[in-house]
């Protein structure tokens with residue numbers, strides 16, 4: 379589903395590369411943690427998958443797309459199949475919960491009747507049924523992140539990538555979000571999650587790819603956060 | 608594409624920075640008013656040249672001797688010149704106007720300008736042979752053939768006056784076009800600025816749109832329309848301004864020329880003729896500016 383082949387990324391403003399000869403392959407339906415300290419290149423990794431950035435060297439393959447070579451006008455199609463969730467939720471504060479999720483479908487031209495059908499379904503899936511008419515400011519952090527996940531998932535992406543989705547949440551709420559992400563993963567959606575939250579990684583016992591200074595230093599099928607920690 | 612989404616985004620965008628929007632519309636309007644004024648001048652000059660071609664008269668003024676002594680053009684040199692003119696190729700008719708007839712004509716022409724009327728004295732005016740030409744001969748040819756002949760004071764080629772006037776009008780046109788171009792440049796910068804501001808204000812929305820895979824077109828259309836709508840409002844305002852200017856200044860300013868049948872007055876038909884051009888120019892320029900701004904400066 380995802381394949382990085384000898385990928386390097388050097389930002390113009392930075393002398394050393396943010397990613398340095400990274401090769402990783404993720405199968406369809408896998409759940410992968412991307413870990414490492416701040417600045418190790420996790421976000422850069424995810425942005426390459428979304429074509430928010432292009433690699434300086436190497437190939438990035440997502441589903442059937444050669445991401446770096448994708449012509450500009452085809453990039454939206456890629457992004458429609460790759461959902462993403464961030465630490466800061468990125469909700470529109472002037473729209474309701476329903477409106478926020480519907481927005482993702484409206485702007486890709488989905489018909490109204492489809493939107494009216496699938497948005498309530500996905501709100502139920504993320505545990506927000508009954509809160510469709512709330513405004514984001516009326517929600518807790520965990521609930522806001524559920525809205526963001528609903529928005530990323532409503533168009534049934536092949537891959538869902540999460541960049542520190544629990545970074546702003548307390549441990550209990552984080553656990554709830556992880557349960558939700560597991561549920562989404564069980565529907566067959568490939569999940570890549572960047573985090574530096576030890577307890578989450580340790581409790582889930584999933585595949586762990588560890589980055590340090592832009593290099594992959596570990597790739598365990600059933601890992602914990604830190605060996606010997 | 609969902610029209611309700613796009614239109615509400617456009618209205619919100621215009622409302623969000625009202626002062627910029629107003630500045631943008633006003634600058635565009637002033638620029639387009641000048642452009643419209645210039646276009647009207649072009650149209651008037653075209654019409655003047657047309658009327659010049661249609662009514663190409665040559666006036667052969669007699670010298671003092673003939674003017675004073677031969678009120679009927681019965682003797683040479685006047686009679687000889689008349690018959691020679693009548694037989695010249697391309698001449699349609701020749702009419703003799705003696706001193707009194709010229710005076711009457713002048714009094715009539717200046718009827719609405721008493722000060723000028725005062726200046727006209729029958730004694731000061733020369734008699735004239737009024738020559739009407741057909742299509743196949745130019746006033747200059749006639750002038751050349753008869754210039755310097757005995758009994759002739761001067762030959763007034765009417766077209767000369769009109770040509771001078773046309774030259775003046777062309778200067779006016781060039782001036783308005785130049786100022787219009789400068790104003791248009793200011794309008795371009797304002798449009799570009801407003802769009803950047805607008806895109807900055809809406810970066811959260813557009814950021815989300817980009818991430819969920821909205822097409823570039825869908826993301827940019829509200830901004831483009833925002834620019835084009837203010838451009839079009841500007842062109843409508845410019846049309847209104849042209850009408851006001853016509854009523855307030857132009858009609859009075861052009862009265863001498865229109866009374867002398869040298870130019871037709873600026874009409875609402877002229878304004879109506881340039882209005883669609885202004886709308887087209889405004890939407891094309893604002894749309895193009897918007898498009899280039901989004902391409903160059905705004906990541907969407």
Ligand SMILES: Nc1ncnc2c1ncn2[C@@H]1O[C@H](COP(=O)(O)OP(=O)(O)O)[C@@H](O)[C@H]1O
Pocket residue numbers: 389390391392396414415416417418419420421422423
């Ligand atoms: N847009 C950017 N421009 C320049 N440097 C960047 C940019 N994004 C990230 N970096 C740099 O690249 C390195 C990796 O950053 P990042 O991928 O965000 O790491 P992480 O998500 O693991 O904290 C850091 O040194 C960071 O400063």
Ligand SMILES: [Mg+2]
Pocket residue numbers: 420421422541
């Ligand atoms: Mg990061």
